[in-house]
Each structure stands twice: as C-alpha cells, then as structure tokens.
Amino acid sequence: MKSALFKHRSIRKFRPTPIPAETLRDCLEAATRASTCGNMQLYSLVVTREEALRERLAPCHFNQPMVREAPCLVTVCADVHRFSMWCEQREAEPAYDNFAWFLNASTDALLAAQNFCIEAELHGLGICILGTTIYTAAEIARILELPKGVIPLTTIVVGYPDESPVLTDRLPLEAVVHYEKYTDYTAAEIDELWAEREESAETKRLLEENGLPNLARIFTERRYVRRDNLAISQSYFALLKEKGFFNNN
Amino acid sequence: MKSALFKHRSIRKFRPTPIPAETLRDCLEAATRASTCGNMQLYSLVVTREEALRERLAPCHFNQPMVREAPCLVTVCADVHRFSMWCEQREAEPAYDNFAWFLNASTDALLAAQNFCIEAELHGLGICILGTTIYTAAEIARILELPKGVIPLTTIVVGYPDESPVLTDRLPLEAVVHYEKYTDYTAAEIDELWAEREESAETKRLLEENGLPNLARIFTERRYVRRDNLAISQSYFALLKEKGFFNNN
Numbered sequence: 151m152k153s154a155l156f157k158h159r160s161i162r163k164f165r166p167t168p169i170p171a172e173t174l175r176d177c178l179e180a181a182t183r184a185s186t187c188g189n190m191q192l193y194s195l196v197v198t199r200e201e202a203l204r205e206r207l208a209p210c211h212f213n214q215p216m217v218r219e220a221p222c223l224v225t226v227c228a229d230v231h232r233f234s235m236w237c238e239q240r241e242a243e244p245a246y247d248n249f250a251w252f253l254n255a256s257t258d259a260l261l262a263a264q265n266f267c268i269e270a271e272l273h274g275l276g277i278c279i280l281g282t283t284i285y286t287a288a289e290i291a292r293i294l295e296l297p298k299g300v301i302p303l304t305t306i307v308v309g310y311p312d313e314s315p316v317l318t319d320r321l322p323l324e325a326v327v328h329y330e331k332y333t334d335y336t337a338a339e340i341d342e343l344w345a346e347r348e349e350s351a352e353t354k355r356l357l358e359e360n361g362l363p364n365l366a367r368i369f370t371e372r373r374y375v376r377r378d379n380l381a382i383s384q385s386y387f388a389l390l391k392e393k394g395f396f397n398n399n
Numbered sequence: 400m401k402s403a404l405f406k407h408r409s410i411r412k413f414r415p416t417p418i419p420a421e422t423l424r425d426c427l428e429a430a431t432r433a434s435t436c437g438n439m440q441l442y443s444l445v446v447t448r449e450e451a452l453r454e455r456l457a458p459c460h461f462n463q464p465m466v467r468e469a470p471c472l473v474t475v476c477a478d479v480h481r482f483s484m485w486c487e488q489r490e491a492e493p494a495y496d497n498f499a500w501f502l503n504a505s506t507d508a509l510l511a512a513q514n515f516c517i518e519a520e521l522h523g524l525g526i527c528i529l530g531t532t533i534y535t536a537a538e539i540a541r542i543l544e545l546p547k548g549v550i551p552l553t554t555i556v557v558g559y560p561d562e563s564p565v566l567t568d569r570l571p572l573e574a575v576v577h578y579e580k581y582t583d584y585t586a587a588e589i590d591e592l593w594a595e596r597e598e599s600a601e602t603k604r605l606l607e608e609n610g611l612p613n614l615a616r617i618f619t620e621r622r623y624v625r626r627d628n629l630a631i632s633q634s635y636f637a638l639l640k641e642k643g644f645f646n647n648n
Contacts, residue, residue: 181575365489396632
C-alpha cells in the first residue's frame with residue numbers, strides 16, 4: 151500500500167469553496183514541522199485570500215485562471231528579516247545578509263512548502279506550485295510589501311479540486327538516482343530514459359500542435375527560451391541584491 | 400488526529416541496520432512524485448551507502464558521527480545536466496546555464512527531498528538534514544564526481560533511529576504566517592514571539608555554557624559568525640559559476 155505522496159497531482163481547476171480556518175491552520179502548522187536550519191525558521195508564508203489582492207497577483211502568474219479561482223494563494227518566502235530583527239533587539243550583530251543565508255533560508259522555506267502541500271492533500275485539498283513566482287518576484291514583493299531580507303521563492307495555489315487529472319508520468323527512477331557517486335549518462339542511456347515519454351500520444355499531439363520535430367525543441371523553443379531565462383536570471387539576481395541577500399564582502 | 404508530519408524529529412543517532420532495498424526505493428520514488436518545474440525533474444539524488452565513501456564525506460559534514468554511523472547518505476543536487484544532455488542529443492539548444500535555472504532546479508530538488516524525508520519517516524526511518532552541505536559543496540562535488548550543471552544543495556542522513564528525541568519547539572505559528580500581505584513586526588511582537596524560547600531551561604543551560612547574556616548572541620557569536628557566513632557565500636557562489644549556473648549574459 152503506497153502512501154499518499156504517490157497520489158499527488160497538480161490541480162489547476164478549483165472550486166471557489168473557502169478552506170475552513172482549522173484546515174488551513176493544520177496545513178500551516180505542518181509546514182512549520184519541517185526541518186529548519188538551526189531551528190531558525192528562516193521563511194514566511196504569506197496567505198492571500200482577499201479577492202482584490204489575488205486579482206493584483208494574477209498578472210504576476212501570467213493570468214493563469216486558477217490564481218483568481220482558487221480561494222487561497224500562499225507565497226513562500228525566504229526570510230532573514232524576522233531573525234535579524236530579533237538579533238538586533240538583543241544587541242547581537244546578525245550576519246545573514248549574504249548568499250549563504252539565501253541558500254539556508256530557501257532550503258527552510260521549500261521544505262516547509264512541501265509539508266504544506268502534503269498536509270493540504272491529506273485534507274482533500276489540491277495544490278499547484280507556481281514557477282512564475284521567480285519570473286516576477288520583484289512585482290510580487292511590491293504587492294505583498296515584503297521588506298528587506300524577504301524574497302519570494304514559489305507560490306502554492308490551494309483549494310478544493312474541480313478536476314481529477316491522471317497521474318503525471320515521471321522519468322524512470324534510475325534517471326534521477328545515482329548510487330554511491332554520480333554516474334554520468336551515456337548517449338544511449340539518455341535516449342532510453344526519455345523513450346517512453348517521446349513515444350507517447352501526448353508528445354505526438356504536442357509536436358503536431360507546435361510544428362516541431364521533437365519534444366526537446368518544445369522545451370527550448372516554446373516553453374523556456376534563452377531570452378526569457380536570461381531576463382529572469384538578471385531580474386531575480388537584482389532583487390536578491392536589493393533585498394540584502396548578497397553582501398558578500 | 401494529526402498527520403505523521405507533526406511527529407518529525409531530526410535523528411542524529413542511528414543503528415547500523417541497512418535499509419531494505421524496497422524501502423529505499425519507496426522513499427526515492429516518493430521523492431519523484433513531488434511537483435517539478437515543467438515535469439523536467441531537474442535534480443539528482445546521490446545515494447551513498449559504501450562505508451569508504453561515507454568516510455570521505457564525513458569531514459565535509461564536520462565529522463558529525465551520524466555521517467559514519469547511519470547506513471545511508473542522500474546528497475540532494477540541483478541538476479540541469481541530464482536535461483541539457485537530452486536537449487543536445489535532439490538538436491535543441493538548452494539554455495539552462497543561468498541563475499533562473501539554479502532556482503528552478505533547487506526548488507525541484509528540495510520539494511523532492513522533503514518527500515523523501517516524509518516517506519522515510521512513514522517507513523520508521525529517521526532523517527537529519529545536513530546544512531553543512533553548502534559549506535563544503537565544492538569538496539562534496541569533487542568526491543561525488545558531479546559534472547558541470549550539477550551542484551549539491553543539501554544532504555539527508557537516513558537510517559533506523561537509535562534515539563527518541565522530544566519534539567523540538569517552534570516559534571508560535573503567527574511568527575511565520577502573514578495574512579493577505581506581509582505585516583512587519585513591531586519590537587514588542589518580536590519580544591513576544593521569542594519569549595517562550597528565551598525563558599526555557601534549555602536556553603538557560605546554553606547561556607551558562609557559553610558565558611553569553613542572551614540566546615541571540617549564541618547564534619551570532621558561536622553558531623553562525625560573520626566570517627564563516629561570508630566565506631561560505633563566496634565559495635558557494637564560485638562553485639555556482641564553475642558548475643555553469645551563472646552565465647547571465
């Protein structure tokens with residue numbers, strides 16, 4: 151009997167039903183039970199339910215309808231601000247305004263985020279992780295009024311599902327697992343790992359729709375193109391500096 | 400009835416009992432069921448069980464005894480190498496050698512890591528997350544022979560527990576949760592959020608042991624000092640560039 155983790159599907163259609171307060175509280179508390187660096191809890195979870203505010207956030211997530219339809223958005227942020235404020239009030243000099251602490255805080259935040267998602271699903275809720283958060287992090291930070299020391303990492307859309315999608319395929323387990331050390335892939339192994347996905351009906355449909363000869367080119371020419379990737383890299387890195395996560399000297 | 404997530408304790412003492420292959424496989428498969436950016440699975444899990452290799456990794460984790468005692472270490476890595484290799488074999492030009500994809504891949508990797516931890520605990524295993532991974536990432540990368548496009552983020556120590564620690568305290572939930580937007584803390588709120596921890600017997604013991612007037616100064620003067628933080632920031636950022644995650648132009 152497989153655990154609930156094996157049943158995760160990203161949900162993109164939600165009923166407007168609000169999440170009961172005690173259910174939401176359980177999800178948030180479960181988030182805080184995840185491992186955290188030195189028990190410092192270097193993250194904040196910004197829970198946005200107001201319609202007007204979700205409306206303002208929607209363009210940051212490319213107006214995906216679920217952002218308006220779901221009753222709740224949780225913007226997951228790395229946060230060294232709260233801990234630094236405590237240090238300063240105790241005449242201790244905090245030194246968390248650097249890249250190491252962006253990494254520590256991100257780790258804390260993302261482990262907590264996944265706990266939130268799992269607990270939500272145990273309560274019959276559905277979730278979707280919005281990668282768009284890093285594309286538009288500066289605008290999200292403005293809307294949510296994030297102070298220095300706080301930066302958005304990802305967003306969880308959460309609510310009661312209004313669809314029952316099938317389980318998404320994954321690469322064979324041996325694609326992502328290495329025993330002892332990293333074993334580099336041969337060209338033949340790469341072919342084999344992607345074979346099933348490349349031959350699927352879904353891929354055939356996508357190739358026809360996009361007029362492209364293979365699935366990889368859908369990723370590189372349609373979904374994640376160089377120009378966008380570089381623009382996102384630059385804007386996020388600029389925000390990282392602005393928010394005080396890169397005083398490396 | 401609270402879910403298993405509420406029972407998580409970091410385990411630092413392990414029995415040497417090996418993890419049965421099917422149990423380990425369940426944990427790794429559960430990891431792959433986490434949400435992943437565009438279903439790209441931009442991570443690798445390096446599962447190290449050989450004693451000699453764990454011995455070589457131990458200094459990277461400050462020789463914490465658990466690294467030698469536990470039967471298994473999982474080094475969690477952001478990995479754009481495998482996906483880029485596939486693209487190149489399909490005459491698609493990958494553009495994942497930049498900071499945006501370090502962020503995307505890290506998110507994928509850490510959500511998967513937390514799934515691994517939860518599944519492990521459901522199987523009666525214990526885990527500990529090693530923050531030391533980012534301190535010594537370059538050396539870990541050398542030992543595990545990580546190619547360009549792959550960088551370590553964290554390490555999970557996993558095995559059967561040989562201790563039953565009490566549940567660790569956390570800040571009150573309102574410390575990390577903000578409703579609608581981020582609400583900045585007043586000085587009085589900061590005092591209140593840390594009050595219970597500051598007054599605990601554990602804190603009193605630590606203050607005596609360290610000869611310091613408050614808990615915050617244990618963090619800033621003993622645990623995470625500026626010089627180390629900056630050295631880690633610089634070495635990890637240098638590795639990020641070396642591994643090809645920062646071609647931002």
